[in-house]
Amino acid sequence: MRLNSERGGYKGFVLNHTFSVILFFLGTLSILMLGACGGGTTGTGDIGGQSIKSVSGTIYDTKGAPFENAELQIQETGNSVTSDNNGKFDFSTNLTENTINLRVSRGDFDAVVQIDGLQDKGSQLVLQLVVNLETEQLSVESIQFIVDEGTEDPEKEDAAQTPPEESQPSNPVKAPEQSVLISGIVLKSDGDAFSGVQVTFVEGDAQSSTNINGEFLLEGSTSERRITLRLKKGIYSGKLVIRDIPAAKNLKVRLKILTSPRIDLNGKPVLNSDDNLSVVAREIEFKKL
Structure with a gap:
């Protein structure tokens, strides 16, 4: 009887231990499956972490004249700016979309152009836009991506250290x-x-x-x-x-x-x-x- 009791206890221990191992394995597998199914997110064209920090450029008409005082708006974010006297514009933004719709409007013009293929290209987007007042069409002449935003622009550094104009030499350095x-x-x-x-x-x-x-x-x-x-x-x-x-x-x-x-x-x-x-x-x- 004693031997049978010891054997029965040993069998019970083995069964309990085996059952615990199985439960642990099933629990671990469930966690892994949940992580695989629910851990990620799905999107419709997002860059997946990398974003475009600025959108800048110049806008002209078909005759090459700057298209000044026009409102430019990124419809996906609502960011808007106005082009200056030279047709230049500059957005500070945080774009994660792969495709954006850019609207340009002024008293005599209103059009939208779609710009795609922005994924994983760079942190700065530089555009050259052309407006056709006769056909009321807006087109992209060029798309530029600047990869390295961290490097300072030497010209900006020089400008910050430049003394007032009256102290400049008569022959500026090229x-x-x-x-x-x-x-x-x-x-x-x-x-x-x-x-x-x-x-x-x-x-x-x-x-x-x-x-x-x-x-x-x-x-x-x-x-x-x-x-x-x-x-x-x-x-x-x-x-x-x-x-x-x-x-x-x-x-x-x-x-x-x-x-x-x-x-x-x-x-x-x-x-x-x-x-x-x-x-x-x-x-x-x-x-x-």
């Missing part, structure tokens, strides 16, 4: 040159690669041609706060100007350029012109090195 590495892809209006295009970096006195995939690479230096690219193939020629580039000793620029022949009022391609190719920067990424 801005220091910065090394610029430009890479990108040139596409036709249908999205196909545009090969054999001669691409010239005007300020940097550098030239290259696109390969079979439409890709090019240029390296030069400039003291200007802009980049001018001249594209030419056969009888077609066009120009792209990127204004207000970041100041940095070494700057890397990545471009996605869309091109299409210009059309006259009769719907025919313009041939006898030095600017008969429409050149638009769909995406621009800046990186300070």
Whole structure:
């Protein structure tokens, strides 16, 4: 009897211990499953933690004149600013959306443009906008992303330390040159690669041609706060100007350029012109090195 009692106690201990282990395993598995199912969030285009801290740029009309005193509003956030006399604007915001709708309104104009593809591109978004008063259309001429927001702008630092104007020398010092590495892809209006295009970096006195995939690479230096690219193939020629580039000793620029022949009022391609190719920067990424 004593032996049976000891065996029965041992069996009970084993069963109880086994049951406890099973309960612990099931509890742990439930926690893991709940974490996998409910721990994340789903969204409709959010960047997932990384946000755009500022949206700035310039707005012009089709004649190249600044579109001043216009109200610009990001409809997703409600942020709004007014363009200054030079057509410049600057939002301080916290965008997590992948797509935004930007409204521009003034007494003689009111239109909205949608801007997408903002995910994981940078902390600053710089736009060049064009308004057409005749057709009441708003378009994006270029989109620029600045990746490194933490690096101070040398020009801003210099401006903060600059003495009053009357104490400045009669011959101001020219801005220091910065090394610029430009890479990108040139596409036709249908999205196909545009090969054999001669691409010239005007300020940097550098030239290259696109390969079979439409890709090019240029390296030069400039003291200007802009980049001018001249594209030419056969009888077609066009120009792209990127204004207000970041100041940095070494700057890397990545471009996605869309091109299409210009059309006259009769719907025919313009041939006898030095600017008969429409050149638009769909995406621009800046990186300070």
